[in-house]
Structure formats: C-alpha cells, structure tokens
Amino acid sequence: MARVPGSARFRTMALLATVSIVMLASWEVYLRSLDAGEPVTRAAELAAERAHRPAVGDKRRVFVLGSSRAYRGISPKNVLEQLGPSWDVRHVAVPLGNGPAQLHAGIDLFRDGDVAVVECLPVATYTGLRNDHQSELEQRLKGTGATPLEREIWGWLRGHLVFRRSPSTPSSQLRNVMRDALDLGAAPGTGGPHPKPTVMHPDGWQEYTGDFDISLTVDQVKYLRDTSSRNAPNAFTDVLRRLRQDVRLLGARGVQVVFLRMPSDGEYAAEEEKLFPRAEYWNRLQGEFPGHCWHFADFEATRNLPTYDYTHLTSKSAQAYSRWLGLKLRGFVEDDSR
Amino acid sequence: MLFTSPVFVLFFLAVLLLSRLPLNWGLRKGILLLASYVFYASWNPPFVLLLIGSTLVDYIVALRMGRSEKPRARKALLVVSVCVNLGVLAAFKYANFLSQSFADFSGLVGWEVSYTIWNIVLPLGISFYTFQTMSYTIDVYRGKLQPTRNLADFALYVTFFPQLVAGPIVRASDFLWQLNEPRRGTAPQIYWGVLLFILGLFKKAFLADAVFAPVADQVYAAGATPTALQAWVGTYAFAGQIYCDFSGYSDMAIACALMLGFRLPDNFRGPYGAIGFSDFWRRWHISLSSWLRDYLYIPLGGNRKGRIRTRLNLFVTMLLGGLWHGAAWTFVAWGALHGIYLGAERVARRYVPERVTRSRFVKAPLILLTFHLVCFGWILFRAETFLDAGSLISTMAGLQSAPGLELFSRWNMALVLAGVGGLIAVHSLWRERRIEDLSAKAGWLVTGAVAAVMLFLALTAGDRGAEFIYFQF
Numbered sequence: 001m002a003r004v005p006g007s008a009r010f011r012t013m014a015l016l017a018t019v020s021i022v023m024l025a026s027w028e029v030y031l032r033s034l035d036a037g038e039p040v041t042r043a044a045e046l047a048a049e050r051a052h053r054p055a056v057g058d059k060r061r062v063f064v065l066g067s068s069r070a071y072r073g074i075s076p077k078n079v080l081e082q083l084g085p086s087w088d089v090r091h092v093a094v095p096l097g098n099g100p101a102q103l104h105a106g107i108d109l110f111r112d113g114d115v116a117v118v119e120c121l122p123v124a125t126y127t128g129l130r131n132d133h134q135s136e137l138e139q140r141l142k143g144t145g146a147t148p149l150e151r152e153i154w155g156w157l158r159g160h161l162v163f164r165r166s167p168s169t170p171s172s173q174l175r176n177v178m179r180d181a182l183d184l185g186a187a188p189g190t191g192g193p194h195p196k197p198t199v200m201h202p203d204g205w206q207e208y209t210g211d212f213d214i215s216l217t218v219d220q221v222k223y224l225r226d227t228s229s230r231n232a233p234n235a236f237t238d239v240l241r242r243l244r245q246d247v248r249l250l251g252a253r254g255v256q257v258v259f260l261r262m263p264s265d266g267e268y269a270a271e272e273e274k275l276f277p278r279a280e281y282w283n284r285l286q287g288e289f290p291g292h293c294w295h296f297a298d299f300e301a302t303r304n305l306p307t308y309d310y311t312h313l314t315s316k317s318a319q320a321y322s323r324w325l326g327l328k329l330r331g332f333v334e335d336d337s338r
Numbered sequence: 339m340l341f342t343s344p345v346f347v348l349f350f351l352a353v354l355l356l357s358r359l360p361l362n363w364g365l366r367k368g369i370l371l372l373a374s375y376v377f378y379a380s381w382n383p384p385f386v387l388l389l390i391g392s393t394l395v396d397y398i399v400a401l402r403m404g405r406s407e408k409p410r411a412r413k414a415l416l417v418v419s420v421c422v423n424l425g426v427l428a429a430f431k432y433a434n435f436l437s438q439s440f441a442d443f444s445g446l447v448g449w450e451v452s453y454t455i456w457n458i459v460l461p462l463g464i465s466f467y468t469f470q471t472m473s474y475t476i477d478v479y480r481g482k483l484q485p486t487r488n489l490a491d492f493a494l495y496v497t498f499f500p501q502l503v504a505g506p507i508v509r510a511s512d513f514l515w516q517l518n519e520p521r522r523g524t525a526p527q528i529y530w531g532v533l534l535f536i537l538g539l540f541k542k543a544f545l546a547d548a549v550f551a552p553v554a555d556q557v558y559a560a561g562a563t564p565t566a567l568q569a570w571v572g573t574y575a576f577a578g579q580i581y582c583d584f585s586g587y588s589d590m591a592i593a594c595a596l597m598l599g600f601r602l603p604d605n606f607r608g609p610y611g612a613i614g615f616s617d618f619w620r621r622w623h624i625s626l627s628s629w630l631r632d633y634l635y636i637p638l639g640g641n642r643k644g645r646i647r648t649r650l651n652l653f654v655t656m657l658l659g660g661l662w663h664g665a666a667w668t669f670v671a672w673g674a675l676h677g678i679y680l681g682a683e684r685v686a687r688r689y690v691p692e693r694v695t696r697s698r699f700v701k702a703p704l705i706l707l708t709f710h711l712v713c714f715g716w717i718l719f720r721a722e723t724f725l726d727a728g729s730l731i732s733t734m735a736g737l738q739s740a741p742g743l744e745l746f747s748r749w750n751m752a753l754v755l756a757g758v759g760g761l762i763a764v765h766s767l768w769r770e771r772r773i774e775d776l777s778a779k780a781g782w783l784v785t786g787a788v789a790a791v792m793l794f795l796a797l798t799a800g801d802r803g804a805e806f807i808y809f810q811f
Contacts, residue, residue: 008782009529015786016532016793023794101559108459128562130745135555139547147380150345157344169548169800175749235563238726252456 024163027170031162042167043094044133048140049151050204051092051109059088062329063110066099066119068206069262073313074119075322076203082326091204092141094133098124100239101134103257104246106141112254115329119260120285122276123224128235207315208308216309221268224275236281240288247289258332259285261295263302263321268310294328296321339380341590342543349377350594353499354523357598363520370494370598377499378462385461388426393496395422396471397489400478404485412479419475423468430460435665463503465662467496469629474510476633483511491517500594504587506605506625513600521599530774531597533789537773538589540792541582548799549753550579556745557730558720568745569733575754576720577713578761581609584623610712611765613695613704615679618712630659649684653677663719668727672718679711705766 004012055061062079064070076089083089092102099118110116123129130138158165197210247257261282264272276282278295286293296302301324305317313321339346353373357366379386399419403412428436433456444451474495477483486492495513496502523531557564557572564572588605595602605625612618619627635655641648653674660673694700714731721727732738768776777785 004526004529004778004782006525009525012782012786012789013529013532015782016536016789019787019790020793023790024797027794027798128559130556130559130562132552135552135559138555138559139551147339147345150339150343153344153348163798167800169798170795171548171753171799175747178749238729241725242722 028161028163031166031168034168042133042136042165044136044140046204047092047094047137048143050090051106051141053090055111056088059086060113060115060333061111062087062089062115062117063106064089064091064093064117064119065097065102065106066093066117066260066262067097067121067124068093068095069121069264069312070097070099070117070119070260071204072198072206072208073262073318073321074117074325075201075205075207075319077201077205078319078322079326079329082323083330089203092137093119094137096121096124096129096131096134097137098128098130098134099259100125100243100246101128101130101138102141103250104242105138107246107249109141110250110253110255114255115333116250116255116257117260117325117329118257119262120282122261122272122281125239126236126276126281128239205318207318208312209315210308212306212308212314217266217268220309220311221271224268224271236284240284243285244288247292256333257289257292258329259289259293260325261293261297263296263305263307263313263317264311265307266310299324339377341587341594342539349373350597354597358522364490366520367490367494367517370499371490371497374494374497374499374502378497378502381462381503382459388461388464389467389497390493392423392426392467392471393493395419396475396496397486397492400475400485401487403475403478416475416479420472423472427464427468430458430464432661432665433458439667466505466507467502469507469626469662470509471496473507473629473633477510483514486510486514488517498595498600500591500598500600501602504584504591505623506588506591506603507629508602508625512603516600523597523599527596527599531593533777533785534589534593534596534773536789536793536796538586538591538593539796541586541589543586543796544792544799545757546579546582546586549750549757550575550582553746553750553754554579554720558722558726562745564730564733564745566733566736569730571751571754572745573713573717573730573734574758576716577610577709578754578758580716580719581606581761608765608769610709610762611705611767611769612708612712613701614683614708615676615711616683618708619676619680626659626662630655634658645684649681652680652684656680666722668718668721668724671724672715675715675718679715702766705762709762 051063062083064074064076070093071091074091076091079089080087092106093099099120101124103116103118124134154164197208199207199209201207250257282293282295286295296305302321305321306314307317308314339349353370356369356373359366361369375386375389378389396419399415403415406412406415437456441451474483474492478485486495491514494517495508495510498508498513501508553575554572556562557568558576585606592602592604603625605623607621607624609618609622612621635651638651638654639647640651643651654677656673656677657670658673660669660671660676663669663672695704717727717730718724721730729738780788
C-alpha cells in the first residue's frame with residue numbers, strides 16, 4: 001500500500017465529502033426544478049416488487065406477464081372474483097413488455113402450484129423487441145429481490161430524494177443537451193404513446209377511465225409501423241425454441257403456463273395481422289402448446305370487446321375480460337388437477 | 339444484500355463499529371463470524387446449514403489428517419473432502435446439466451432416455467467456498483499448512499462476508515494467520531478502503547449497469563436480431579460489463595476487508611492490457627486462475643511432461659475452469675477455447691523472439707488482438723446456447739442480415755465505445771502500476787475530485803436492481 005501522509009488523507013477525504021455533497025445537492029435541486037411529475041417509482045421496479053413479494057399463506061399465485069395490454073386490460077380483483085380467495089394475482093407487466101422474455105428472466109421465481117399468464121404483444125413477442133422498461137424488469141426478475149428491510153429503506157430514500165427515483169441521469173441529460181444542440185429531435189422514447197386519464201389500482205391494474213380516443217389510435221398505428229419489422233420469423237423461431245425449454249422446466253417444477261393474445265381492433269388489428277399474420281405466428285405458438293394458448297378471437301366472450309385506442313381495453317371491457325380470464329383459469333387448473 | 343444497496347452500507351457500518359469496540363479479539367472474531375452468517379442468510383437462510391456443514395467436514399478432515407502419519411489414511415481423508423465438496427457442487431450445480439446432457443447424447447446415438455428436471459436452487463457462492471475449503475484440505479494434505487484447531491477461526495475463513503459469495507477465492511495460508519493477532523483497520527487502511535469501495539461502486543453501478551448492460555442485454559436477448567454493427571458493439575459492451583461487474587465486486591470486497599483490517603488477494607490487474615493469454619490469465623480472476631494452476635494444472639503434470647502433455651494439461655485445466663463457471667456446454671466451450679488459445683500461444687512463442695513482442699510497435703496490436711480474441715470467447719460465455727452464439731458470430735462476420743431495429747441509441751453506442759476504449763487504454767498504459775501508487779502520485783486534489791465524480795455518477799446512474807454476474811456461479 002502506497003504511503004500517503006495523514007494530512008493528505010484528511011484533505012482527500014474532506015474534498016471527496018464536500019464535492020460529492022455539493023454535486024448531489026445541485027443535481028437534486030436541478031431535478032426538483034424540472035418538476036416534470038416524474039413517477040415515484042419506475043414501472044419495472046414496481047412490477048419486479050410485485051413479483052418478488054413473499055407468498056401470502058398457502059395462496060396459489062398467478063403471475064401476469066406482458067405489456068400494457070395486460071396491466072391495463074386485466075384487473076386482478078375481477079380475476080379473483082372467479083378464482084376465489086385462495087389465489088393471489090400479481091401484475092408483472094411493463095409498457096411494451098415482452099411476456100416470453102419476462103418468463104425466461106424470472107424462471108427461478110416460480111414455485112409449485114403457480115400459474116404464469118404470458119400475454120403476447122405481437123410487436124414485442126415476435127420480434128424480440130426490448131425497451132428500457134423490459135431490460136430493467138428482466139434484470140430485476142433475475143435477482144433475488146429486495147428484503148422487506150431493503151424495500152423500506154429504498155422506499156424512504158425514493159420518497160425523499162428525487163435523484164434516487166428519477167429516470168433522468170446526468171448521462172441522459174447530457175444526451176438531451178447534445179441532441180438539442182445538434183437539432184436531432186427528441187430522444188427515442190421507451191414506449192408507445194401514454195394516455196392520461198388512468199387510475200392506478202393498488203393491485204397493479206391501470207384502469208383507463210376515458211373514452212375512445214381517435215388521436216391515440218393514430219399514434220398507436222404509427223408506432224406499430226415504425227417499430228415492427230417484417231423480417232422477424234427468425235427471431236420468433238428462437239423465441240419458440242426457448243419457450244419450449246422454459247415451459248418444460250417450469251412443468252417439472254409444477255408451474256403451469258398460459259399464453260394470451262389480448263384484444264386489438266380497427267386499423268391497428270389490421271396492421272398487426274399484416275405484419276404478423278396469425279397463421280405464421282400465433283398458430284405456431286398454439287401448435288407448440290395446444291390448450292395453453294388463448295387468442296381473444298377464438299372466444300365469444302372476448303371477440304368483440306371494445307378498446308379505447310385499438311390496442312388497450314376500456315375499463316368495462318377490461319373488467320369483462322378479467323372475469324372471463326378468471327373463469328377460464330379456474331377451469332384450466334381444475335382440469336389439470338383431475 | 340448487495341454491496342451496492344443502502345442496507346449493506348448500514349450493515350457494514352454496524353459491523354465496522356462493533357469490530358472497533360474495546361473487546362477481546364476472540365469476541366470480535368465471533369462478531370465477524372455472526373455477521374457473516376447473517377449476511378449469507380439474508381439471501382436464503384436454510385443454505386447457512388449447508389455452509390456450516392461444508393465448514394465442519396473440512397475442519398474435521400483436516401484435523402484428522404494433521405494427526406495421522408499414515409499416507410494412505412491421509413489420502414483417504416483427502417478423498418473424503420474432495421468427494422464431499424465436489425459432490426455438493428455436483429448435486430446443486432450440475433445435476434440437471436449432467437442428466438440432460440446424458441439424455442441428449444443418448445438421443446444422438448439413437449437411444450431415447452427420458453430424464454427428470456429437478457427443482458434445484460443454486461446456493462449463492464457455492465463454487466467459491468467449496469474451492470476455498472478444498473484448497474485448505476489439499477494444502478494440509480501436502481504438508482504446506484498446519485490444520486487449525488480453532489473451529490471459529492476456520493469458520494470465519496470460510497464465511498468471511500466480504501469474499502463469501504463471489505470471491506476472491508482466498509487461500510487459508512493467506513488468511514488464517516491474519517486471525518492470530520487482533521486486527522482493526524488502521525487510518526491508511528480505512529482511507530484506501532473508502533477509495534477502493536468508491537472505485538468498485540463506480541465500476542458496478544455506473545459502468546457495468548448503466549453504460550454497458552443496457553446495450554449488451556439488448557444484443558444478447560432471446561430472439562434479438564442485431565445488425566453487424568450492433569452485434570460488435572454489444573460484444574464490446576459485454577466485455578466491458580463483465581469486467582466492471584466482477585472487478586467492481588472484487589474491489590468492494592477487498593475494500594471492506596481492508597477497512598476491517600484484513601488483506602485479501604488482488605483479483606484483477608488490468609486484464610484488457612494483456613499481451614497474450616498467459617498474460618491475460620495472470621490478470622483476470624487471478625484467485626481462480628492461480629487456484630486452477632496450483633490444484634489442477636500442476637498436479638496433472640504442468641509443463642514437466644513434454645510439449646504435447648503440457649498443452650493437454652492446459653486444455654483440460656481451462657476446460658474444467660470453464661465448467662466451474664456454469665453448468666452449460668457454452669461455458670465448457672469457452673474454457674476449451676481459452677485452452678486452445680494458451681496452447682497456440684505456446685507454439686507461437688517458439689517462433690517469435692521475445693524481443694519482438696516487447697517492442698513498443700508490436701505491443702499495441704498484440705493487446706488489441708488479445709482483447710478481440712477474448713471478446714470472441716465472451717460471446718460463448720454470454721450466449722445462452724450455441725445457436726445464439728453462432729447466430730451472433732455470423733452476424734458479426736456479415737454472413738447474416740438483420741432487420742435493423744434500433745436496439746439502442748447512438749448515444750449508448752458512443753458511451754460503450756468510449757468506455758471500452760478507455761478501459762483498454764487505462765489497462766495498457768498502466769499495465770504494471772497499482773491504483774494506490776497512481777493515486778498517491780496524483781496527489782490529494784486529483785484523487786479527491788476523481789473519487790467524488792465517480793461517487794456522484796454511481797449514485798445518480800439509476801438503480802436497475804442488477805445483481806452481480808458472478809453470483810450465478
């Protein structure tokens with residue numbers, strides 16, 4: 001160890017403490033001045049916390065994985081109405097989430113008796129698309145999760161310090177400054193357009209309380225076209241291969257897996273079918289896991305549920321869909337236990 | 339309880355405070371031992387029993403070995419220790435891999451075998467602490483070490499929390515003697531400990547998790563279809579991520595031990611400035627490579643049995659080193675690749691005079707060549723299957739086209755390239771220098787300012803909740 005005089009050590013530590021405190025305080029003040037109404041906790045963090053939450057008594061768990069179609073379209077309360085109180089439904093979905101990839105990342109989370117409901121958003125599932133939320137969620141699902149004490153401390157820190165909860169980092173701010181300077185336009189977003197009139201329920205259901213919004217549908221269709229690729233079958237072959245292994249491993253652990261294709265309609269649904277024809281994609285998945293794949297168009301109760309933007313269910317349809325899902329899951333697990 | 343979490347900081351401060359109380363040394367060692375078990379139990383409490391079991395077996399075996407004069411009895415005791423340690427490792431880490439591989443190979447020869455996938459949870463750090471306890475019994479068997487009679491000392495050696503879950507793999511001969519005298523972190527040790535901890539935190543929280551991981555994760559994700567450029571950048575990103583993740587952990591482990599008054603061996607020494615692969619393995623995961631050298635390569639005959647046998651020994655050592663990392667054929671292939679690299683380097687050294695490789699003009703290309711060949715190995719290490727690895731390699735070689743989705747922004751790409759370029763430059767320029775010497779030479783102003791910036795960037799990088807990569811091994 002190199003010799004450093006005591007006075008130099010003292011000066012180094014004093015400088016380190018002073019500069020760190022000044023920089024962190026300045027950053028905190030700057031973020032507070034932005035006051036952009038940033039979320040208290042990031043979507044991936046919330047989803048992972050729900051996933052890692054300790055089991056309640058002997059309750060069997062249903063994990064809902066996927067995208068915003070799932071967390072806006074599935075109300076755990078309504079699912080539980082059908083399943084009964086011996087179940088615990090957890091939302092583990094993020095905006096533009098990739099359900100099969102979440103299943104793979106969180107494979108060690110699942111225990112005997114659990115059911116994983118994997119919502120398959122075509123643009124994410126078939127192309128292997130991952131946004132920041134999805135990548136972060138995968139990291140968090142792979143870990144063992146925070147202990148209750150850690151959750152308390154993190155919660156306290158996030159509640160009091162904006163820089164601990166803000167998605168803005170010095171790096172992202174610098175990027176924005178440079179983009180502005182070079183006139184490159186906005187940085188690529190982390191998801192599609194976000195509707196405003198929503199209510200976040202404690203069980204993770206994000207209820208959309210508005211009406212059908214034509215402006216949202218235009219954004220959604222544009223986003224789908226921009227993000228999708230026609231050259232995706234190779235990616236889907238890989239996805240299927242991995243799903244086969246994962247479902248087999250989970251089956252050995254006593255975990256059941258169900259795949260959902262949730263409703264979409266109008267121009268968006270037509271575009272989805274053009275980009276990802278059912279015969280080339282969903283039917284292949286169905287062929288791999290017969291009886292475990294529930295496409296909304298195959299069931300009377302879910303075929304004509306209205307959406308508010310062609311891709312997310314309205315409040316009423318979400319409740320109807322959730323009740324249907326609860327009923328379907330009940331039949332599914334009862335059949336399996338016989 | 340990750341080193342990067344505030345709970346760990348509180349836990350460590352409490353342990354540091356308790357370790358400095360005016361209590362007798364035995365009691366303070368007891369506090370460290372208890373803290374180590376609490377630290378381990380914070381992940382999965384039942385596995386503490388496995389840790390205690392492993393400790394007891396090796397303690398008893400070594401003690402009896404020390405008492406016995408009969409070579410056969412000593413050998414039998416060694417076999418017991420090795421079988422128990424490797425048996426535990428095989429059961430928890432390799433059971434599913436072995437049964438699946440057996441079924442797969444049987445299928446290849448047309449013999450259908452059904453197999454069961456067992457629901458096994460891998461105990462954290464099992465590969466590290468089994469190697470650590472095995473080195474102890476082997477050293478006692480070889481007569482290099484006297485077995486300790488103090489069970490608490492031995493238990494603390496096995497479980498010492500800074501290095502318990504992901505190394506460095508500490509030899510008993512490097513640690514047990516430190517327990518003989520009362521220890522408290524001195525002012526210089528605490529000073530270096532704080533700086534080293536900040537360096538480790540910066541590497542992990544900022545470089546590994548915020549700069550490199552988002553890009554590497556996108557490229558190596560299941561079903562990802564990167565373009566050639568994205569595949570190259572993703573591979574560089576993983577090279578940066580794994581170094582910063584693992585060496586960041588090692589820095590923090592060494593720093594915590596130092597603040598408590600203990601010295602742990604270095605685990606990294608600028609590996610991306612290596613010239614050739616024997617040099618790389620002297621700089622990368624040093625505690626594992628020296629373990630493999632002393633307890634596997636040399637017992638196999640090392641370089642004492644002719645050229646062909648030497649290369650075979652190198653190959654087998656690296657192959658098993660690869661398997662140590664994970665229960666998958668991709669890890670075995672990664673190890674085998676490094677075995678081939680080391681063998682090829684030995685052949686090349688016979689034809690290239692050493693003065694040529696020492697030349698300044700040759701050094702830089704050789705460093706870059708070594709780095710790129712190491713990166714090639716990282717593809718096998720990171721990819722989940724050979725198909726994934728093959729697909730990425732063919733994309734990098736331009737043999738496979740991709741749709742050109744924006745997997746990550748140009749900004750992220752620039753950060754990765756700057757980060758990896760910076761790592762190579764720092765490792766190459768300061769190949770033989772230690773961070774402490776550089777800091778002492780830079781003076782208090784530069785050291786304090788650089789450490790403050792690192793701390794700021796680490797704390798504001800945005801927590802992604804990522805565990806350390808080497809926890810899975």
